[in-house]
Amino acid sequence: MRINTWIGILFFSLGSLSVSGQQNFASISFGTSMPQGDYAKTGDLSSSGYAKTGGTIKFDGAFFPGSYLGIGGSFSFGSNYAQRDSLIKDMIVYMEENATSIIDIPEDAEIIYGTGFWNYINLFIGPHFSIRASQRLYIDFRGLAGLTVLRAPDQDLRINFDETSIYTHSSGNNLAFGFTAGGGLRINLNSDLALKLSADYFQTKAKFVYTFDLFRDVVDEVPPLDAEFYVKTVELTIGLAYAF
Numbered sequence: 001m002r003i004n005t006w007i008g009i010l011f012f013s014l015g016s017l018s019v020s021g022q023q024n025f026a027s028i029s030f031g032t033s034m035p036q037g038d039y040a041k042t043g044d045l046s047s048s049g050y051a052k053t054g055g056t057i058k059f060d061g062a063f064f065p066g067s068y069l070g071i072g073g074s075f076s077f078g079s080n081y082a083q084r085d086s087l088i089k090d091m092i093v094y095m096e097e098n099a100t101s102i103i104d105i106p107e108d109a110e111i112i113y114g115t116g117f118w119n120y121i122n123l124f125i126g127p128h129f130s131i132r133a134s135q136r137l138y139i140d141f142r143g144l145a146g147l148t149v150l151r152a153p154d155q156d157l158r159i160n161f162d163e164t165s166i167y168t169h170s171s172g173n174n175l176a177f178g179f180t181a182g183g184g185l186r187i188n189l190n191s192d193l194a195l196k197l198s199a200d201y202f203q204t205k206a207k208f209v210y211t212f213d214l215f216r217d218v219v220d221e222v223p224p225l226d227a228e229f230y231v232k233t234v235e236l237t238i239g240l241a242y243a244f
Contacts, residue, residue, distance in 0.1 A: 023064075023243040023244075024061075024063045024064055024070075024243065024244050025062060025186065025194070025241040025242060025243050025244065026059075026060070026061040026241070026242050026244065027058075027059070027060045027241035027242065028057075028058070028059055028060075028239050029058045029060065029196055029198060029237035029238060029239025029240075030055070030056070030057055030058075030237060030238065030239060031056055031058075031235060031236045031237030031238060031239075032053060032054070032055060032056065032235065032236050033053065033054045033055060033056040033079070033080055033234075033235050034053050034233055034234045034235070034236075035051035035053065035080055035231075035232070035233055036232040036233060036234060037229075037230060037232045038229040038230060038232075039051045039080075039206075039229065039230065039231045039232050042083055042086035042090065043090065044090070045090050045091065045225055045227060046225055046226065046228070047227070047228065047229045048229065049080075049118065049206065049229060049231065050083040050086055050087045051080040051082065051083070051118050052081040052082065053080070053081070054078065054079045054081055054118070055078070055079055056076060056077065056078040056233075056235050056237060057076065057078075058074060058075075058076040058077075058235075058237055058239070059075045059076065060072070060073070060074045060076075060196075060198075060241075061073050061074075062128040062130070062142075064128075064130065068129055068130060069128070069129055070127070070128045070129075070130060071125070071126075071127070071128065072125065072126055072127065072128030072142045072144055073124065073125045074122065074123075074125075074144055074180065075121075075122070075123055075124075076121070076122045076124075077119070077120070077121050077122075078120045078122075078202070078233065079117045079118065079119050079120075080117060080233070081117060081118075082117070082118070082153050084113065087155065088111065088113055088157060091157055091168055091210070092159070094210075094222075094225065095166065095168070095212060098223060099221065099222050100221045100222075103166075105159060105161065105166070108161075109159050109160065109161035110158075110160040111158070111159055112156075112157075112158040112160075113155075113157050113158075114154075116151075116153045116154040116155075117153055118150075118152065118153055119150075119151045120148055120149065120178075120204065120231065121149040122146065122148050122178055122202070123147050124144035124145055124147075124178070124179070125144055125146055126142065126143050126144035126146075126179075127142065127143055127144075128140065128141075128142040128144075129142065135188070136188040137185065137186070137187055137188070138186040138188075138194070139183070139184075139185060140183055140184050140185070140186060140198075141182075141183040142181065142182065142183070143179070143180075144179065144180050144181075145177070145178070145180075146177075146179075147175065147176075147177070147178065148174075148175070148176050148177070148178030148204040149173060149175055150173065150174040150175075150176060150204055150231060151173050151174075152170060152174075152206065152208040152227075153170070154169075154170075155168070155169065155170045155210075156169055157169075166212070166213075167212075167213045168210060168211065168213070169211055169213075170208055170210045170211065170227075174204075174207055174208070176204045176207075177204065178202065178203065178204035179202075179203060179204075180200050180201065180203075180235075181200065181201050182198060182200030182235075184196060184197050184198030184199060184200075185197045185198075186241050191243070192242060192243055193240055193241070193242060193243075194240070194241040194243065195239075195240065195241075196237075196238070196239045196240060196241040197237075197238055198236070198237045198238075198239075199234070199235070199236050200234070200237075201233075201235075202232070202233045202234075202235060203230055203231065203232045203233075204230070204231050205228070205229075205230055205231065206227070206229055206230070206231050207226070207227070207228045208226075209225065209226055210224060210227060211224045212224065212225075
């Protein structure tokens, strides 16, 4: 009986919260993108992302044909820095261990390194669940999925020593399935605008290739290296939502 009683109280409370109805909305938010799992790890070129905290911009919206459940959509952009020193170190170790003959890169070798960022663009759609907790406060939950365009950093590494030059490069775009899930608050500032706070988890898959070219008096070869891992981030954002 106790379980049935609590279930009844829960549904009655939800029903009471929705008496005022929902508001369709569109929003823009800015915040931070914090890498998780293998995306943030170092130590293995084939399965680590070497990613650091970056930023994200989101354009979100939701339409509510009913009291609680609506259709949500999101168009977002995220970017993460690369952990430069760890990445260079692991590239050098890979070249020394996998060249067709012995390569010994001295500690005083000239190293020129330039990198872009991890960049991703998401276009997602899915269910959006919302509760109107008070006249001014909405509590949102959502689970969206769709397409992600992911670009690995343009990692250009040049190492010069004696009469030898080594060059390595990796870049490329991935079109992959991605999804996000999270929740947040919308706090009404007036009848049209609300302050929007959100926390979301995002995941997709990265696949790209490191290539190595050795030239100037070098006859060795270093095989290319395939990298594959999941890009995972936690995104915290703040912005404004417009009700319509």
